[in-house]
Every structure is written in C-alpha cells, then in structure tokens.
Amino acid sequence: MISTDARETILPQNSAEDLKKLSHASVIAVGAGGLGSPALACLAAAGVGHLGIVDFDAVEPCNLNRQFLHHTCDIGRSKAESAKEKLLDLNKNIYITTYPERLTEMNVENLICKYDIVIGAVDSFETRHIINRACVTLGIPYIDGGVNGFNGYAVFTFPPEIPCLNCVFPGVSGKKNMTGVPGFVAGIIGAMQANMAIIRLLGLPVAGRLLLYDGLRSDFDRIEIRRNGDCTVCGNGINGKKI
Secondary structure: OOOOOHHHHOOOOOOHHHHHHHHOOEEEEEOOOOOHHHHHHHHHHHOOOEEEEEOOOEOOHHHOOOOOOOOHHHOOOEHHHHHHHHHHHHOOOOEEEEEOOOOOOOOHHHHHOOOOEEEEOOOOHHHHHHHHHHHHHHOOOEEEEEEEOOEEEEEEEEOOOEOOHHHHOOOOOOOOOOOOOOHHHHHHHHHHHHHHHHHHHOOOOOOOEEEEEEOOOOEEEEEEOOOOOOOOOOOOOOOOOOO
16 A cells, blocks of 8 residues: 655655655665664554564563663563564554564575565674575665674665675674663664665665764774675675676
C-alpha cells in the first residue's frame, strides 16, 4: 500500500510514483536492537513494503534505554517478534518477515538473497564482515552502522559502485562493544541508515562516505572512502576475480 500521509506527499521527492517504489521495495535488518529499532521504525513509517528482521536475542531490561521497539512488557520475548508487533502497529500496510535465528556464514545468503538492501545493526565486526561478504557475492547494497559510547558511524557500501566494508575496515575483528550507549546516539545512527536506504530505493545517488557522529560535540564528520584494488572481498577477491 502507498502511504498517503500529507507530510510525506508534500515533499518533491515523494511523488506518488516514489511512494509506489517504496511500497514495492524490501529491506532486511540484521539486528532489532539499538540501531535496528530506529532504522526499522523509519522504514516502516516511510512505507517500505517488505521488511525482514533477523535477531535471535530476547528482550532484556538493559535494552530498554535505546531499543525503543521493545517495552517493559516485552522482557523475555523474541526481539524479532516484539519489533514486528510494534512496526505493524505503526503501519499495518506493510509485510514483515521475522528470522529469530543467529546469522552465520552458513545461512546468511539464504536469509538476505530476496531483499533489495541489507542493513547491519550488529555489535561485532565478525558478523559485519559475514554480511559484507554475502552482500558482495549477491550484489546487494549493504548499509553498516555502529555505536560506541557517544560516537557512531554509518556507511553505504555497494561495489564496484562504492567500496565494500572490508575496504573501509579491513580485517577488523574483536569483542562485542561493552561500552554504554546513550539512546539518542543509537537513534541518530539507525535513522541515518534508514535515510541511506530510502535514498537508494528512490533511485537517488548515495555518497561513498563514512559518516561519523560525535555526540559530545553534536557534530558530524565525513570521510571519502576509496575502493581497495587488493581487497580480498571486492578487489582481487577470494577466487582471484575482480568485480
């Protein structure tokens, strides 16, 4: 269904045709937590017709300061199902598929292959790189985001048009972020990921930049990113083939 909210239709970019594009589009978010909550809410409100949610976690009390799709009454519930309930309450005209399972090298391509865009809302670089490799293989744009304390980042990747995540963060690994994250930081980064997705779905260009947010300064920095010809994912490639 096409959104008929007057606040959207008065925008020059949101013609009836553009809203139709969104209603026919699909986006899958890996993670329905601090980043996934605002990203999914923005996409649902904009009228993106099919949303996928991958999350194997259950809602915990410590999530509630920033994961606003989940409420106190949801503690112990599947995050994927809790998020679906709130999103359908926000927009009953969209379709949502949930995958309450852990994303791995074995299942990632099967999970994301039917979607137009993948949003990464995870807290480990190992998982980010699993998603990135699958997106490069399948030719799907990947929008990654991360938060750490008062800082966060968002980046759109789609080689060869725009460098892949491995070009930006080569070989990065490590433990999950254990630093506290203010809710507004996660909200800003998740909303920026949704912003990038919507721009792409409308057929508009997305800049190849790493967007950095500093919550203590209330400021953004932009870093131009370049493709690495020797990247083991999108350069020479695992099989020695360039994209």
